[in-house]
Amino acid sequence: METVIIQSLKKVGDKGPMKICCILCDQYFTPDKKQVKQIRKHPHRIILCPECHERIADRVRKRKRQQPLNRHPEG
Template identity: 50%
Template sequence: MKVICILCDEAFTPSKFQARKIMKHPHKIQICETCHDRITTKVNMQRTAKP
């Protein structure tokens, strides 16, 4: 199964767990692992910067 990331428009192969979720809920938006990691690091940086 190939899925296209909504942020970077690149095709990726989801993990076994992700593929099962996609089949059950095809209307949900999927992002690749690199975009997910990038967003996670930015959010964590913002959380630690707050007073």
């Protein structure tokens, strides 16, 4: 598992804005308040930029729609 690259725009320990680097596209973005809280609490989690997150979510939704629901396999 890869770590999140966090670059604070102010002094270390300051609660100011931060920039995060997406691990898929290497694009820097500013996370929303909920993501900032998650990053401070769990700094080793993987965070994606909103564009990559939406792209992956669309692919997952499409795959889920195409799969048949076989919850109880026979046998």
